[in-house]
Amino acid sequence: MSGSNPILAGSAQSIEAxxxxxxxxxxxxIEWLKQPEMYQGKSVAELRERIALDFNPQGLGNQVAIERAIEYFLKDSLSVHHPQCVAHLHCPSLVVSQAAEVLINASNQSMDSWDQSPSATIIEMKLIEWLRGLVGFPHGEAGVFTSGGTQSNLMGLMLARDAFFARQGHAIQQDGLVGDLRKIRVLCSENAHFSVQKNMALLGLGYQSVTLVKTDALARMDVNDLAEKITQAKARGEQILAIVATAGTTDAGAIDPLRSIATLAAEHQIWVHVDAAWGGALLLSEKYRDYLDGIDLVDSITLDFHKQFFQTISCGAFLLKDERHYALMRYQAAYLNSEFDEAQGVPNLVSKSLQTTRRFDALKLWMGLEALGQQQYAAIIDHGVTLAQQVAGYVSEQSSLELVMPPQLASVLFRYRSPEQAGSHNDAAVALLNQRIGDALLESGRANVGVTEFNGVTCLKLTLLNPTVTLEDIKVLLTLVERTAGELPGA
Ligand SMILES: Cc1ncc(COP(=O)(O)O)c(C=O)c1O
Structure with missing residues (x-):
């Protein structure tokens, strides 16, 4: 082997490297964190031009490789910790999450089998047990850390599908899908995350299997319409394999009425999965925990720690109420989770996951809870919810801004209207103006504000996760929105 040993190990040379x-x-x-700009403002075309994969066959060595990563990646990255970076459910991270990453990466444990991650396996299992307690699920260990909300939703839908078919005597994992599949339905609200559709396609049932339930004025699932849709589906001979409720819709942060949904579902023996990717953070909250009333009544839950739990990407979890359902996805690989191991109680977590090789992301939550304690954790979660209420109050008072709906979690949906557009019904012009404001802000590198559509209305979105952001910061941002609108050519 030419050159020095590139592998991380215990030799003096490796440790020094x-x-x-x-x-x-x-x-x-550290230098990047001190940069005042949110983004350097390069366009897609500029970055395509600038970034070239001209690998040197001899290798450049670690130092130059790192220099080049700083130059071509880090400098043109988005500062997610910047107070004016508020477009998405994309959080700034805890310092202790960074320390956890060092430990996770250097130790490179793999969570599929106990012999690849002994202490990590036990920590993850204990955290799952703890999370179940927080939700109000029965004592147990059914659940697993995932890459995020999409994968957790997939697990919920897959197990709901397989439990549904198992009741009819079919083992889907073994035999594949059977019967009149075009009659299978999943119900979720109009505002549920698109991963419901994508996952149903992946599960062989297509987008056509998803029936959208109407929402109320606060974007929450309308339980009367849900009841109506169940009755209609039954009358058409359709079969409902699950209801997906959302606790924290991506834009409005709406939390569906979980208790009423679970009660109705129980009457019809339908599996309920709650996508609490965002709103699950309120499990730790002191002020807003009751928003999740009824979450303990459902069959499975998605939680995401890389949203309002401030963990680095990726870090999510799936919780399954009745651990017997895990038998539906049972697969034994002799080299990972053999019967021999299982008989001796060796916990090989591959049995609980869709992934095989898997990162020890659970450590980040463990260390976050240890470092902050639940009180401080709760306080930084509550901050965003309270700030959104204050910002909404402020937006309502501005003549050029229009609040699209009252906030529920930590997002604010609003629109800018130019003085000429005040009172106008030309929604297309207002929509275009707001889209152009969002684009211009990012292009200038000054702010990243979300542009989305809500009930057919194009609007701007502030996702106020960052606990260091104040109402004053948002006032500055809103002034920037108005100024940017005024500076747009032709506006
Ligand atoms: C409500 C909801 N569910 C699921 C997801 C998907 O989560 P992930 O991006 O972690 O896969 C999102 C993403 O924003 C979301 O808002």
Whole structure:
């Protein structure tokens, strides 16, 4: 082998190389954190032009590789911690989450089998047990950490599908799908996350299997319409394999009435999965925990820690109420989770996951809880919810801004109207103006504000996760929105 040993190990040479690489990278992060801009403002075309994969066959060495990553990646990254970076459910991360990443990455444990992650497996299982307690699920260990909301929703829908078919005597994992599949339905609200559709397609049932339930004025599932849709489906001979309720819709942050949905579903023996990717953060809240009333009544839950739990990407979890349902996805691989191991109680978590090799992301939540304690964790979660209420009050008072709907979690949906557009019904012009404001803000590098559509209305979105952001910061941002609108050519 030419050159020095590139592998991380216990030799003096490797440890020195590791220290240098980490010191150089963390120094670059420190410089980047101090940058005042949210983004350097390069366009798609500029970045395509600038970034070239001209690999040197001899290798450049760690130091130059890191320098080039700083130059071509880090400098043109979005500052997610910046107070004016509020477009998405994309959080700034805890300092302790960064420390956890160092440990996760250097130890490189793999969560599929106990012999690849002994202490990590036990920590993850204990965290799942703890999360179940927080939700109000029975004592147990059914659940697993996932790559995020999409995968957790897939697990919920897959197990709901397989439990549904198992009741009719079919083992889907073994035999594949059977019967009149075009009659299978999943019900979710009009505002549920698109991963419901994508996952149903992946599960072989297509977008056509998803029936959308109407929402009320606050974007929550309308339980009367849900009851109506169940009755209509039954009358047409359709079969409902699950209801997906959302606790925290992506834009409005709406929380569906979980208790009423679960009660109705129980009458019809329908599986309920709750997508609490965002709103699950309120499990820790002191002020807003009751928003999740009824979450303990459902069959499975999605939680995401890389949203309002402030963990680095990726970090999510899936919780399954009745652990017997895990038998539906049972697969034994001799080299990972053999019967021999199982008989001895060796916990090989591959049995609970769709992934095989899997990161020890659970450590981030563990360390976050240890470092902050539940009180401080709750306080930084509650901050965003309270701030959204204050911002909504402020927006309502501005003549050029229009609140699209009252906030429920930590987002504010609003529109800008130019003085000429005040009172106008030309929604297309207002929509275009708001789209152009969002684009211009990112292009200038000054702010990242979401542009979305709500009930057919194009609007701007502030997702106020960042606990260091104040009402004053948002007032500055809203002034920038107005100024940007005024500066747009032809506006
Ligand atoms: C309500 C909801 N569910 C699921 C997801 C998907 O989560 P992930 O991006 O972690 O896969 C999102 C993403 O924003 C979401 O808002």
């Amino acid at each position: 590791y220290q240098q690489a980490i010191a150089q990278s963390s120094q670059a992060v």
